[in-house]
Amino acid sequence: MSVGDTEKSTSDRGRLDKRRAIVEAALRVFARVGYAQASLDLIAAEAGVAKPTIYNHLGSKENLFRHVMTETAARANGKTMEVLESFPGEADGLRPGLEDVAGKLVACYTDEQSQAVRRLLYAEAVRFPDLFDQVRASGPDQFIEALAGRLARLANAGHLRIEDPVRAANQFIALVYEELPTLSTFGSRPLDQKDAEKVAVAGVDTFLRAFGSSGGS
Amino acid sequence: MSVGDTEKSTSDRGRLDKRRAIVEAALRVFARVGYAQASLDLIAAEAGVAKPTIYNHLGSKENLFRHVMTETAARANGKTMEVLESFPGEADGLRPGLEDVAGKLVACYTDEQSQAVRRLLYAEAVRFPDLFDQVRASGPDQFIEALAGRLARLANAGHLRIEDPVRAANQFIALVYEELPTLSTFGSRPLDQKDAEKVAVAGVDTFLRAFGSSGGS
DNA sequence: GTGAAAATGAACTGGTGAGTTCAATTACCT
DNA sequence: AGGTAATTGAACTCACCAGTTCATTTTCAC
CATH class of the missing domain: 1.10.357.10 (Tetracycline Repressor, domain 2)
Structure with missing residues (x-):
């Protein structure tokens, strides 16, 4: 539930808007195949991002889902x-x-x-x-x-x-x-x-x- | 109802209406945890039935779900x-x-x-x-x-x-x-x-x- | 440039679950 | 009683996936 940790303090360094790409891709994938069938590898691929990046930004699959929703x-x-x-x-x-x-x-x-x-x-x-x-x-x-x-x-x-x-x-x-x-x-x-x-x-x-x-x- | 008396003892083995017990138990489990989270082991346990029996009667998880629905x-x-x-x-x-x-x-x-x-x-x-x-x-x-x-x-x-x-x-x-x-x-x-x-x-x-x-x- | 944070990919762990196999057991029929 | 088919438990295969690790590369701030 640590939602506020994605502020401009640190995550604006390095590559930008990865987070947004992740959330948008996750919505598409979740909508297409459902929560259980949506693998993080698939979401990462669709977002054009490496899997660990998702965890850097959003922590876990459940947390990602909550944010997307x-x-x-x-x-x-x-x-x-x-x-x-x-x-x-x-x-x-x-x-x-x-x-x-x-x-x-x-x-x-x-x-x-x-x-x-x-x-x-x-x-x-x-x-x-x-x-x-x-x-x-x-x-x-x-x-x-x-x-x-x-x-x-x-x-x-x-x-x-x-x-x-x-x-x-x-x-x-x-x-x-x-x-x-x-x-x-x-x-x-x-x-x-x-x-x-x-x-x-x-x-x-x-x-x-x-x-x-x-x-x- | 008719499933509550199915203990794991050796009392009611053999051929009964296993099929009905399976379908009823499957509905309960599917309703409780959803399709993806419903394992056949869990359904088998709830139906008081061995896992292969489910396959004997209904073939696959997908087919079981279709029948139940x-x-x-x-x-x-x-x-x-x-x-x-x-x-x-x-x-x-x-x-x-x-x-x-x-x-x-x-x-x-x-x-x-x-x-x-x-x-x-x-x-x-x-x-x-x-x-x-x-x-x-x-x-x-x-x-x-x-x-x-x-x-x-x-x-x-x-x-x-x-x-x-x-x-x-x-x-x-x-x-x-x-x-x-x-x-x-x-x-x-x-x-x-x-x-x-x-x-x-x-x-x-x-x-x-x-x-x-x-x-x- | 230089350096540090962020991103990458690839390999790895651990767990779960579908579906199968099989020898032993049980129920039903005659 | 004897035969047959269904049932059982347990172990097994195979695949998928969440989450992690790490050495390497990219990006940006200064």
């Missing part, structure tokens, strides 16, 4: 949170605003790295339960809270009829993501963006049928 | 399909009828073996993509079709307003399952049945707000 998840979560900045604040085009947000969320969800992290976390939830909790707490949990806040504001202004904003937020993403995991075989397969868009729009439609205050469009 | 999934899928037999046919208590179905579906979904299979399929989707497809085609895909048929009948009788029954079926289960995977950490953690019930009822409520033709209740 947390760093990639943090990046993906950041992008997802950014989507909320374009969330419709007033009733000015509520439906197109929600469709826009839904489309962007689908794009984040189906991002290659995002799917890889999700699949790996799921796959290794038994071996790294703490990692699972950590990533979820810093990602989805916070996102749902933020989305619930936005929905509550709209409801308060009379643009939506919502009693439980957190539940509504969960149902919103449930409707928008709907069968995404199924369509993409849980991320192990490319996904047709057209299909994903349709699912998102249909999800927004159903959401507004249930929670919209006026005619909708 | 398909057989367990078939059983779980069967139970899920049975739920549809109690699907409300007329408008007689549409809401309580749907809530009843939703509750039963949640029970199937959160069944221990069902979750174990789902988690393992997800975890090993990269290594066994064909297995993933096979199980999904014989399970969820058929179920969605059947559910869509029931919904279409209700819509045809004027009890629901549904344009796309398959989409409505997908959204129904999306709403009903909602955050089940999150709540149970994708099945690697026990789940409070009370919470699951609430989610299911809320899902039905939202579904009827969106698709109900009359006041609802």
